[in-house]
Amino acid sequence: MTGSILAALLGHWWRNPLQAFTLLAGLALGTALWSGVQAINAEARASYDAAAATLGDGNLAQITERDGGVIAQDTYVALRRAGWLVSPVIEGRLGPVRVVGIDPLTAPGGVGPVGTTDGAVLESFLSGEGQIFAQAATQAQLPDTGANGMLAPDAAPNTAIMDIGLAQRLLGRPGQIDRLLVAPEQPIRQTALSDVAPDLALLPPQDGSDVGRLTDSFHLNLTAFGLLAFAVGLFIVHGAIGLAFEQRRPIVRTLRALGAPLGRLITLMAVELAVLAFAAGAIGVALGYVVAAALLPDVAATLRGLYGADVSGQLALRPAWWLSGLAMAMGGTAVAASGALWSLARMPLLASAQPRAWAMARQGAGPVVVAGMLLAVAGALAIWGTGLLAGFAMLGALLIGGALVLPPLLALVLRLGQAQARGAVAQWFWADTRQQVPGLSLALMALLLAMAANVGVSTMVSSFRLTFTGFLDQRLASELYVRTTDAAQADAVAALATPLVDAVLPVLAVDRQIAGYPAEIYGARDHATYRDNWLFLRAAPDVWDALARGEGVLVNEQLYRRAGLDLAADVVIAPGLSLPVLGIYGDYGNPAGQVIVTEAVFRQQFPDVLALRFGLRIDPDGVAALRSVLRDQAGVADAAMVDQAAIKALSLEVFERTFTVTTALNILTLAVAGFAILMSLLTLAAMRLPQLAPVWALGLTRRRLAGLDLVRAVVLAAVTGAAALPLGLALAWALLAVVNVEAFGWQLPMYLFPLDYLRLGALALLAAALAALWPAWRLSRMPPAQLLGVFRNDR
């Protein structure tokens, strides 16, 4: 019996291959974007873990210079003598490769490829020209160093591990140490760190990878996009399953009348869907691999540029993401099919089985009520919600609520259109379009979501770009930035530059805990560079004068939000010195808190901190000459001098690459929505013949009907686009004012870009017209015999 029932049920897919294709393709596309994003995230996280495992970063306590400078060899020796089991590390870059030099003799166990007791490896590591441990791809990127390249597949991507002596030589930094790793087991009796090296700070070990935590919000953003794309795909699946089940109602009714048990019918249909979902999921995972492989290089560049995190450009087939892709495909199908299965299970044996009845039934008040509730939830979360998850829950409620409002909104607009129509054809056009809405609503909802996401994200990105470029202009006012290696070189630079430039602006900085949060304290010289260029989010009157008098501090937005340091709040700069907040400034792209005091206060509180970096104000035409002077007379390396234009270009490049992935996902989501419309129109085309044939018989040509079908698709897309605009702007506001604040600690001003929206609207109309073109062309070429088939009495 099971075989006979299956044969009867499966026959539907053979007779409706387009529907089967829609179901498979919709699910596969949704799964592809989801699993592609998951593959990227999994690869990035694996890279962070590899970095942590290779270098022991984060798992070990570390000692660093308080001002972020280098540690002298003598200080290291003094610490060892004082009983501190520490091991030196130096880091730098050779081209694109991160070079890490360690001392294998003192390194704690598990750090680097030679942190074991294997004497043979240790000997070869230290012998001759030295050895460089790295992945094959990394080895290939290294210049010829004379050292032996050793393959280390488990090494972190783009990272080369070597002996510290070799690293110091290759990096041109002899005798320098960046940080000291502290072995977990220390002698009970050792001299206090502050006594041996008061300029050094001990940083406790951290749980998990630092970079992993830093990049969490970035990955969460990607995941949210993957989920949105999957939701769009699920709309297609929901529509295809609903229609397929509705068309099979007569078969189900007949089978039940012939004695097939309802339970077995439902079970077999569920199994059938599970098989289809598995197949679609497998295709989706394969496509996801392609998507991820295409996007990964940009993501890797973004993470390196934004967070300094090295991510492999090579994609591995990790079970975590392809299993999640399959699970999403199966789970999504279950969700999409549950309603149809439930309705079939409750269908009376003698129920009629008209597909249009199914479509019209979707116009009930239920979705409007649910939409209202979801929008209310979104509003409530916007007002009272806290945390990133609440932010994303608000976005989800906003988008789904907005999508559910669309069909009744379309019905209302079309009813108004019909009321205004004068001619018979116009009246029929509006009425017929209304009738098509239920069948197209899921595809149009998918289009709405895709367009709203596009409006929202493009508004966010463009607002970010505008703010960021303005911010760069404010903050990178100096024409040349110089980094010196020690106090002597710093003095030389200051002495040489002073007569040649308009102003020498020393960068004085020290890391401190402010209000319980890690932060940097900067000492700023009172100069027009700051007064003229910096903009405040909030500020007291005469803020610069008050700052110059040492009457307060400036804090960045991150610190203001995290620590609640509003205007006039007291900030403890050092023991015994507490100053009120005079102003709060935007500090985009910086994950850390920041406090600015006047130079005098800084030097008074931190007399040991030297200015090793400088911003130099000079006529841009004089930059090249100044560089020559500093290079020739103070020995400043070319790499240590960066002009303003180069920094801006680099920053903007990092910025653009950051959103390459977002833009790509946006376009892919829009493409999925276009596909949804095409599939819906093709499916509806066959079902619409009984509605079109009478109109044709009454005197409209096939070409005119096809033209009206094209116009219909464009009208529906236009109304959907108009609805997507406010939804997209609400989404942009949510991203800028809620999600960004939670994820990054800063709020961005929102700008509007009408031309971009018009371009997107035109694109959506074009997509809808293109999607409608094929079905319309088929209608215009349809043989009269096919239309006459509608009128055959014996059909």
Next chain:
Amino acid sequence: MLLRLHDVAKTYPGTEMAVLRGVSLTMVAGDMLALTGESGSGKSTLLHLVGGLDTADSGVVAIDGTDLTPLDDAGRAALRRGTVGVIFQQFNLIPSLTVVANIAFQARLAGRHDPDLALALATRLGLAAHLHKYPEQLSGGQQQRVAIARTLAARPKLVLADEPTGNLDEATADTVFALLCELVGETGAGLILVTHSERLATRMPRRLHLSEGQLT
């Protein structure tokens, strides 16, 4: 001459047997004839050729002096709008329009909509209480009356009715048939009624039988 068919032949692609083989027929204004025949004898095909819904392989189909053979798609569409009116067994109303909009539809396409005539027809056909309902809210008999009203409101010269009572019970069929004949008679249009019903066919002034693609 309202209608002239001369030596009309039609074969559907993919079939060897001709559906119509040398059919000839003439009608003048006001003629009312019944066309009978077995299922598959070509009755509907003949009606479709006359209605400009399909094209003959050979022969002449001329309505009101206009030869349909050289007409293109747009020309045949114009003929369907203005000269002929077709009533189908399946009613084929436009589901998205109300009864009153359905009745007015073809007349408005033809550019000769007369609201008074439409209302009068609706009243005569017992539809006055249902004008603002949608087709799916009506019974089969009521829907067929709407289809008749729609055709007659456009004042065609020739009415083609393809099994208009085929989906109705006997009593309703009699009522609809009587109304159709009466109203067509009042307009002076010609009527070709395709029917399986011998009972109805015998009540028509003229009767033709189609067998193996030929009229007898």
